[in-house]
Amino acid sequence: MKDLTDLALDTARARGATYADIRIVHRRTQNVAVRNGAVTGLAESETLGFGVRVIASGAWGFAASSRLTRQEVERVAAEAVEIARASSTVGKEPVDIGPPEVHVATYRTPFRMDPFAVPLETKLALLMAADEGMRRVKGVRVAQGSVVSWLERKTFASTEGSFIEQELMETGGGIVAYAVGDGEIQQRSYPNSFARDQRTGGWEVVEEMDLPGNAERVASEAVALLTADPCPCRVTTLILGSTQLALQVHESCGHPTELDRVFGSEAAYAGTSFLTPEKLGTFRYGSPIVNLTADATIPGGLGTFGYDDEGVPAQRVPLVREGIFVGYLSSRETAVRLARLRGEDPAAAHSGGAMRASGWDRIPLVRMTNINLEPGEWSFDDLVADTQEGIYMETNRSWSIDDRRLNFQFGTEIAYEIRGGRMVRLLKNALYTGITPQFWGSCDAICDASHWRVWGTPNCGKGQPGQIAHTGHGAAPARFRDVQVGVIRNT
Amino acid sequence: MIGETAIREIVHRVFAASRAEETEVVFFGLEERLTRFANNVIHQNVAESDAVIVVRAAVGRSVGVATTNDLRTEGLERVAEAAVAACRAEPAPEDPDYPGLPEPTDVEPVAAFDERTAAYTPADRARDVGEICRQAEEAGVNASGAFSTGLYEFAVANSHGLFVYHPTTGADLTTVVMTDSSAGYAAGASWKVEEVNVAELGREAIQRALRGRDPRPLEPGVYPVVLEPYAVMDIVSFLSQMAGGMQVMEGRSWMSDRQGELLVSPLISIWDDGRDPAGWPLPFDFEGVPRRRVEIIREGIVGDAVYDRRWAKKGNAPVTGHAMPAVNPFSPWLSAGMMGPLPLHPVMGAGEHTLEEMIASTQRGLYITRFHYTRVVHPREAVVTGMTRDGTFLIENGEVTTPVRNLRFTQSYVEALRGAEMVGQELRCERSGLFMTRAPALKLSAFHFTGTTTF
Numbered sequence: 001m002k003d004l005t006d007l008a009l010d011t012a013r014a015r016g017a018t019y020a021d022i023r024i025v026h027r028r029t030q031n032v033a034v035r036n037g038a039v040t041g042l043a044e045s046e047t048l049g050f051g052v053r054v055i056a057s058g059a060w061g062f063a064a065s066s067r068l069t070r071q072e073v074e075r076v077a078a079e080a081v082e083i084a085r086a087s088s089t090v091g092k093e094p095v096d097i098g099p100p101e102v103h104v105a106t107y108r109t110p111f112r113m114d115p116f117a118v119p120l121e122t123k124l125a126l127l128m129a130a131d132e133g134m135r136r137v138k139g140v141r142v143a144q145g146s147v148v149s150w151l152e153r154k155t156f157a158s159t160e161g162s163f164i165e166q167e168l169m170e171t172g173g174g175i176v177a178y179a180v181g182d183g184e185i186q187q188r189s190y191p192n193s194f195a196r197d198q199r200t201g202g203w204e205v206v207e208e209m210d211l212p213g214n215a216e217r218v219a220s221e222a223v224a225l226l227t228a229d230p231c232p233c234r235v236t237t238l239i240l241g242s243t244q245l246a247l248q249v250h251e252s253c254g255h256p257t258e259l260d261r262v263f264g265s266e267a268a269y270a271g272t273s274f275l276t277p278e279k280l281g282t283f284r285y286g287s288p289i290v291n292l293t294a295d296a297t298i299p300g301g302l303g304t305f306g307y308d309d310e311g312v313p314a315q316r317v318p319l320v321r322e323g324i325f326v327g328y329l330s331s332r333e334t335a336v337r338l339a340r341l342r343g344e345d346p347a348a349a350h351s352g353g354a355m356r357a358s359g360w361d362r363i364p365l366v367r368m369t370n371i372n373l374e375p376g377e378w379s380f381d382d383l384v385a386d387t388q389e390g391i392y393m394e395t396n397r398s399w400s401i402d403d404r405r406l407n408f409q410f411g412t413e414i415a416y417e418i419r420g421g422r423m424v425r426l427l428k429n430a431l432y433t434g435i436t437p438q439f440w441g442s443c444d445a446i447c448d449a450s451h452w453r454v455w456g457t458p459n460c461g462k463g464q465p466g467q468i469a470h471t472g473h474g475a476a477p478a479r480f481r482d483v484q485v486g487v488i489r490n491t
Numbered sequence: 492m493i494g495e496t497a498i499r500e501i502v503h504r505v506f507a508a509s510r511a512e513e514t515e516v517v518f519f520g521l522e523e524r525l526t527r528f529a530n531n532v533i534h535q536n537v538a539e540s541d542a543v544i545v546v547r548a549a550v551g552r553s554v555g556v557a558t559t560n561d562l563r564t565e566g567l568e569r570v571a572e573a574a575v576a577a578c579r580a581e582p583a584p585e586d587p588d589y590p591g592l593p594e595p596t597d598v599e600p601v602a603a604f605d606e607r608t609a610a611y612t613p614a615d616r617a618r619d620v621g622e623i624c625r626q627a628e629e630a631g632v633n634a635s636g637a638f639s640t641g642l643y644e645f646a647v648a649n650s651h652g653l654f655v656y657h658p659t660t661g662a663d664l665t666t667v668v669m670t671d672s673s674a675g676y677a678a679g680a681s682w683k684v685e686e687v688n689v690a691e692l693g694r695e696a697i698q699r700a701l702r703g704r705d706p707r708p709l710e711p712g713v714y715p716v717v718l719e720p721y722a723v724m725d726i727v728s729f730l731s732q733m734a735g736g737m738q739v740m741e742g743r744s745w746m747s748d749r750q751g752e753l754l755v756s757p758l759i760s761i762w763d764d765g766r767d768p769a770g771w772p773l774p775f776d777f778e779g780v781p782r783r784r785v786e787i788i789r790e791g792i793v794g795d796a797v798y799d800r801r802w803a804k805k806g807n808a809p810v811t812g813h814a815m816p817a818v819n820p821f822s823p824w825l826s827a828g829m830m831g832p833l834p835l836h837p838v839m840g841a842g843e844h845t846l847e848e849m850i851a852s853t854q855r856g857l858y859i860t861r862f863h864y865t866r867v868v869h870p871r872e873a874v875v876t877g878m879t880r881d882g883t884f885l886i887e888n889g890e891v892t893t894p895v896r897n898l899r900f901t902q903s904y905v906e907a908l909r910g911a912e913m914v915g916q917e918l919r920c921e922r923s924g925l926f927m928t929r930a931p932a933l934k935l936s937a938f939h940f941t942g943t944t945t946f
Contacts, residue, residue: 039586040828041826042577043577044577045558046559046560047559048561059536060534063537064541066540066543079538086533086616086617090533090621092531263530264530265527265534265635266529267529267667268665362537362539363537398866398876400864400866402899406946407899409876429869433941435944464665465537487901
């Protein structure tokens with residue numbers, strides 16, 4: 001492999017690049033899916049290729065190819081330089097990526113059971129058992145389940161002297177039941193929506209889910225929701241379960257702290273951010289109990305790795321401390337730019353290690369790692385008992401937020417009315433809406449570490465051309481006061 | 492570009508290596524280049540070359556799928572073996588609805604390949620987006636966006652002798668221009684780069700941004716709206732993506748059990764036509780079946796869903812040529828197992844009115860450029876929530892009077908189209924992955940806005 005990385009870097013340098021890196025990535029995935037008793041997905045996929053990123057004439061260029069031959073490596077490295085020169089014709093300041101990052105290292109995801117070594121029969125038997133469990137419940141129209149195995153081997157090398165080899169493994173799975181009746185459609189997913197939960201690790205991730213053991217419960221909930229009362233429309237106290245809270249963190253903290261968005265790089269697509277640089281260190285993002293952290297080092301997170309895709313080590317970076325906005329997700333280039341803007345020494349600016357590419361064919365962007373709401377002190381039972389009137393919502397069904405990440409509206413699969421410290425009534429079609437800093441400012445209780453866990457979001461879209469990132473979000477249930485719920489007119 | 496001859500050779504090597512009773516190969520090839528700009532400079536500039544095959548192998552009613560982009564002989568042998576191996580579990584992993592692979596059918600080609608687009612260089616794209624950046628600098632505003640050009644090859648072959656091949660090109664521009672208090676948007680797409688007028692689209696976005704400066708807050712509520720085609724494309728996209736036979740048959744669509752019913756205004760017609768050269772044609776589906784035009788809504792009446800062979804058989808409906816790939820290497824969420832058949836080329840038919848006539852006929856309402864981050868809240872009535880973005884204006888007494896801050900809506904798209912009053916004369920289009928959506932401007936009598944934001 002080193003002969004090819006050397007060839008790419010030498011070619012780029014010879015063509016005039018002042019910096020170059022190459023990533024060679026091989027990914028293998030396996031998807032097994034069952035739907036209403038039939039095996040509808042048995043898929044093995046692999047993709048292999050490389051991407052060369054260069055700075056030439058003070059501008060970025062990137063080219064990628066799936067043909068891993070010496071001739072193609074030379075061609076692509078030269079093309080990347082040619083593209084950078086074209087970029088420089090519409091530029092102002094030369095790109096500055098700050099002090100060198102030089103690392104020679106390896107990293108491998110820890111796991112107990114290789115998911116690719118688990119027999120197909122075992123996976124099918126597990127999914128069929130869950131499928132049968134869901135379809136035993138009268139009123140279920142569609143039952144489906146799937147398990148996913150993912151292994152990515154990647155080599156990174158740069159003209160600064162880095163050579164990093166990583167092996168990242170992910171495993172995921174999930175089930176969903178749909179119930180249909182009298183113009184109503186309801187769904188319940190387990191353990192999370194978007195078809196599955198996913199974590200770094202091996203087959204033990206799926207075994208811990210106990211999909212068959214939860215099948216009848218989620219199916220029964222989907223059917224019960226058909227005739228449940230609709231979520232009322234009012235301002236009330238809201239308790240969010242940890243899966244929904246994980247997505248709330250993703251959308252209203254993760255994305256607005258991406259420093260490339262802040263600097264306008266995503267303006268034409270996903271948008272910008274309300275967390276502009278002058279707010280850093282002073283802006284009250286949430287209540288004093290709110291602590292949010294980007295942590296690429298925790299076990300099991302989908303944003304856990306050894307080094308990011310520009311060769312910067314995984315880190316733990318505070319984003320919100322005691323309610324105050326204190327940090328960004330950053331790259332080498334954006335860290336330098338922020339330092340200059342704040343009058344700090346750009347030569348001392350270091351990336352937070354959040355540059356991630358969705359594959360060999362995409363340039364790294366500032367992406368979430370594991371964005372975590374740190375645990376509080378409450379037990380969940382005490383939190384509900386302490387709530388006289390409110391609504392509990394769990395498992396995302398719809399999600400939307402404006403292009404500066406302020407006005408959001410989320411819908412959940414299931415909700416319960418809380419009265420007198422008890423969950424008393426099942427509710428359907430639940431929605432809540434708010435403005436990000438007001439919402440987090442109303443957070444008055446977070447459950448403790450025994451309720452905290454990291455969830456995977458394997459479907460985070462960003463960038464042009466589009467990239468799908470796998471991000472992690474740790475959360476425990478939390479309570480928010482004076483939240484608008486139920487804006488939908490129930491049909 | 493790999494070319495038909497080389498793709499036939501690849502396919503034959505897979506067939507030779509396959510031990511399945513039936514084998515299918517779907518080929519996706521692309522040479523795609525994209526230039527991205529922000530703050531009036533190019534900040535990303537990328538090129539990608541890839542070719543992927545998706546192999547579907549059937550043994551009885553057990554069907555395995557494997558994909559690879561390793562097109563060397565050993566890669567092709569490995570992918571053929573992997574697809575078959577997936578069928579060999581005990582007990583056999585049966586799919587009782589598997590309809591078998593189709594027999595060869597004549598597919599009339601549709602020309603959609605433009606040499607100039609295929610040959611477009613980084614310097615060409617830099618020159619074009621440089622013109623937007625220059626205009627923006629002169630106007631004192633901040634331009635961002637992406638301009639992509641590429642060539643694509645699609646082929647489907649199976650062991651019954653079917654082989655179809657379609658080379659095509661594409662060019663796409665999206666741009667957002669920002670002032671200190673506003674933004675403007677413009678976009679265009681075609682398979683011919685010369686039909687994407689980059690400079691003109693840049694001017695459109697700049698003018699919209701300048702016009703939107705200093706927006707004032709507006710109370711949420713129910714307003715008549717005049718929608719630019721960019722916003723209407725979102726409506727067309729949502730409704731058509733719920734027109735797949737799987738969702739309709741399972742009762743999870745706004746169309747379920749409503750075929751033949753007058754559901755929306757008779758001014759509204761939506762269809763899917765994969766052969767129309769005015770869009771981004773792809774004359775066959777991912778089983779190699781010819782695409783048929785399907786009327787999803789005809790003059791307000793709910794028409795037909797789109798079907799692949801599996802769901803047509805289950806629903807006793809005609810096959811319309813809308814199969815998705817068993818595995819979609821570029822959009823995993825849009826595979827056949829996840830979504831069933833889908834329309835990729837939806838169009839809302841044009842009407843008789845100009846945008847100016849729509850505005851002039853509105854006493855008090857909103858003129859909206861586009862929607863942002865729209866998601867289904869409830870599928871049966873196609874209730875969608877989202878934000879307005881990049882140019883929202885108040886209409887008073889038949890004139891656009893003032894920009895307003897962006898609003899959140901929570902609205903049934905079906906109900907909204909029931910109140911369609913005027914349909915625009917001109918269709919515009921945008922491409923997203925395999926989808927090309929075309930739509931005119933619309934005037935709707937009522938739209939429910941349920942929240943506001945701060946800008």
